[in-house]
Amino acid sequence: MRVTAFNFVLLLFGALYRLPGVFAVNLTPDNWDEVTSGKSVFVKFFASWCGHCKKMKPAWDELMKAHESNPYYVIGDVECSANDTMQAFCKKYGVKGYPTLFYGDPSGTLEKYAGKRDLDSLQLFVQTNLKPLCSAANQDVCTTEQKELLQAYKQMSDNELEQKIKQVSEELTASEQDYTATKKRMEEEYLAFQTERTTSLSLMKSVLKANNGSGKEEL
Structure with a gap:
């Protein structure tokens, strides 16, 4: 296969994406529902030009990598500065400064994270605050009322x-x-x-x- 300059860039990006420490769950309006459905979220809304965002990026990337396979919650990024659509998406969640971190049930009202931004603090927060949500695939944490609703929806x-x-x-x-x-x-x-x-x-x-x-x- 002839390797063009464009193909080379794609191959290089793919290689970098697989390197240890280079990991991201990039959330957008198009994939938000699919990726977060039935899961708790911990999301960083950021801008590419933001100095504070760049400073916390290594810790956040490590956090995402450590929890990438968790079946109960999603830790990801939302790049607000990417385009007008992303800016509007971030505005919908009340983002006014960068970085802004939100957590909780994506189908409800997300809560703002106000803790420290080093890796140890973020890890502790995830362990103590991100809880499994009731869903068809995770009924152990459902209340009796939620289980009854699930049964009705299954019909x-x-x-x-x-x-x-x-x-x-x-x-x-x-x-x-x-x-x-x-x-x-x-x-x-x-x-x-x-x-x-x-x-x-x-x-x-x-x-x-x-x-x-x-x-x-x-x-």
């Missing part, structure tokens, strides 16, 4: 499940949008109330002060 066809997943996903999206709109409206109403009351309070105090001052002058 459904793949098409019925896909329709149900679509329905619930749409309901969650609508609920989130409604919450965001309601929150914004309440904030606006609160600010308007604050402004009106603050203005009234200031004017009343000024009148009271003026009245007291006038009274003193008359005496």
Whole structure:
């Protein structure tokens, strides 16, 4: 086979990818659901130009490598600076600075990691905080209610499940949008109330002060 410059780059990248310490689970909007389904996650959102990100990269890469085969959780990277799509993806999770580390159930609300970023601290955190999630493949940690739901879902066809997943996903999206709109409206109403009351309070105090001052002058 003729090795072109492009093929050589691909071969070199493949070789580097297999070297000890060179490992990454790169998460994107396209593979997020597939890779994280039924698992807890510990994810680093970063930018390629970020100095703090580069500083913690060796420890994080070692952490990912150490847990790459774990069946219960995923430790991975999300490169926010890759393109506009990735920036929007990171914004969805509330990322405002780099690196930002989140953990928990990817189908719910992720929690922000605020601990130290050296390897020992990260390892200890993984061991004590990343717990198996209830799933069809891991029912030992399921509650009685969750097991009953799993049994009910097992009675459904793949098409019925896909329709149900679509329905619930749409309901969650609508609920989130409604919450965001309601929150914004309440904030606006609160600010308007604050402004009106603050203005009234200031004017009343000024009148009271003026009245007291006038009274003193008359005496």
